[in-house]
Amino acid sequence: MQSDFKLAVLIDGDNIPSAYVKEMMEEIAKYGNPTIKRIYGDWTIPTVAKWKNVLLENAINPVQQYAYTTGKNSTDSAMIIDAMDILYSGKVDGFCLVSSDSDFTRLATRLREAGMKVIGIGEKKTPEPFIVACDKFIYIEILKNRAKENETSSTSNKTSRKNDYDKITPKVVKLISSTISDLADDDGWAFLGDVGSLLQKKQPNFDSRNYGFEKLTPLINSIGKFEIEQRDSYKGKFKLIYVRNRKK
Known part of the structure; x- marks a missing residue:
């Protein structure tokens, strides 16, 4: 906040x-x-x-x-x-x-x-x-x-709640892929924080929670068409996440 x-x-x-x-x-x-x-x-x-x-x-x-x-x-x-x-x-x-x-x-x-x-x-x-x-x-x-x-954490209810979320369609995958390409360096890598910001500008209602994921990283990882890499930040105080389109 x-x-x-x-x-x-x-x-x-x-x-x-x-x-x-x-x-x-x-x-x-x-x-x-x-x-x-x-x-x-x-x-x-x-x-x-x-x-x-x-x-x-x-x-x-x-x-x-x-x-x-x-x-x-x-x-x-x-x-x-x-x-x-x-x-x-x-x-x-x-x-x-x-x-x-x-x-x-x-x-x-x-x-x-x-x-x-x-x-x-x-x-x-x-x-x-x-x-x-x-x-x-x-x-x-x-x-x-x-x-x-918050009301329940039972396995049966978790399964039923999957129907409450949007499906990850080819249109969503294309949006993420094109956004990564827009920000990629010469090796195809883009900082995930920048990717999230640009996705929000392109589509204000884009939210990983719409698809059942609390964060963007697990959403992208679940699709299977992107590579994710963690790198040390300046002075190694925390990790930075980079992503790129998986080579065909």
Whole structure:
């Protein structure tokens, strides 16, 4: 966690399930200090009532937004207005927008234009335009899987959870291979840290956890088409991992 990197966390209460708030806040804490935490919704309607039990536990400030007009999403408007107010206040270094709604695509783009880092969190149904408008996009399904793993560690349940993850398709393998090639030295080797950073820029929702791996190294190793090498760092204090495409 970057304790000096301040984040504004804005949550669309109408469009996000409440079951995994604890895991969501733990994930956000990896990227910075969430100094502003707000959730938007009409708290007078039953559909958002389940949020109320978790707001105090996670110090999230609920913002009441009445649905004045049928067919209009007033929650979106309130979030966008608040986001711009926070941006101009200069109190944060980045934003975490929690929603599966493509209506926040322009907001994410505008915040990045202003030099803000934007992290998106939403379900896999989130439209592609919102995903690519963020610097990084995290699927809530990853957090659900983590919660399940915390609940039980039996072999039978581990087997059944394999179905919860995405398959490593030829498209994913090609993305990793081309990224390695983009960064490779004359011998074909690329520093894995740089590979991970470039993968994130090319595809903001790329995450090894989508495929059941906590880190990028075991994901790449499982594919069988790449070579991995550990090297001593400067003064040998720790190991650096390099990767290259396996020669045909």
